[in-house]
Amino acid sequence: MDSRTVGIPEVDGSEQVAVVIDVMRAFTTAAWAFHRGAEKIVLAADADEALAIKASHPGWLALKDGAPVSGFDLVNSPGLIREADLADRTVIQKTTAGTVGALAVVEAKVALCASFVVADATARALADAGAGPVTFVATGDDGRAAEDLACAQYLDRLLAGDRPDPGPYLHRARASQAADDLRLERRRGAHPTDVDLCLEVDRFDFAMKVGLEAGMAVLRPLRN
Template sequence: MRPTFTGIGRLSPPPDVAVVVDVMRAFTVAAWAFRLGAERIVFAETLDEALELKGRNADWLAFQDGPPVEGFDLANSPARLRDMDVAGRTIVQKTTAGTTGALAAGDARLLLCASFAVAGATAELLRARRPEAVTFVVTGDGGRAEEDLACAQYIAELAIAGHADPAPYLGRARRSDGAARLAEGVRRGDAGIDADDAEVCLAADAFPFAMAAAWEHGRLVLRPVRH
């Protein structure tokens, strides 16, 4: 397997196999949603589209990033999600980095979304599929987010070698600008950030499933996949 690491803006032509990484916090939220029993996650391109989809489906939930927005059920906090009842629900998700990256890579033959929480299972799926090349999409900070790159490189090492120590990769993520911004948000008392978010995002290999996205009825839909 030959890994390539790139940003959202450099995905032309579409990769054959893509792993879109958003550690802090979209795909940690997604992983926790599936851990808590959510059925699927539908990616929206805009906040208005997310609210429209929720409005047309009374039992759907809507998640976004940034400060809380009226009409949305969660502001992208994995720590707060742990206290929600999402079993059997469909979630509409719109974030600046993660869902944007997934939509940009939507034409990949195999499209996986990942964070540290599902890194091991994602690597196992790649080992089983044995692709010649994999494009890892670093979604944060214009393709420069250290926490996303560290997670992507951890998955790549696991997929190629079959084993890897997560500690050095988690250390890089813990020292990243993304982690620093979460800590600053906690200090400021930002409503959309929980004090436990960073640590939840830095729990490696927490869940035994990968997350694969595919088009369903014109929408890009994420579902858990167990190898």
């Protein structure tokens, strides 16, 4: 299957099939939220929009990067979200890069959000959809984040029908700047297990599909 990898600045609206990748940590956290029972995740463009959506839906929970702040209920950390009871809840997610990338391609014919924890399920969802050329959107560092590029290349091999050893791809992600920042606590709102949780290949058996619902970008689990 033909593919290309771009950063968010290179998204131009021509993408028909897009896989938005944020390994550390947006779409690892999102996968854990679904595992913990979340019904759907509404993606917000910024913190103000997230809080405005929450104000209109008082039962929904708001999540963002960084340390806990007033108005937000959850932190963008897989290590923290895996302890939350989210059964049948709606989460509003706003992150620095991942949600921005998803919003950029939300009108594509097929738009999936991915990380290592849903890699195989993502590849299977694309194959089942009979998807054409795929655009991988590496969201971190304007498309230069080593962990997102490694995940994109791993997914590309899966789409080609290969069964690659994930080890070298995970090694690149573990040695990335983002992983260092998390390990050295340069990012607020991090948990000591975040890096390891972000590097669990195929931890979950669902993909994550984003689309427009009632004018909002909504992420839902997609089970084969």
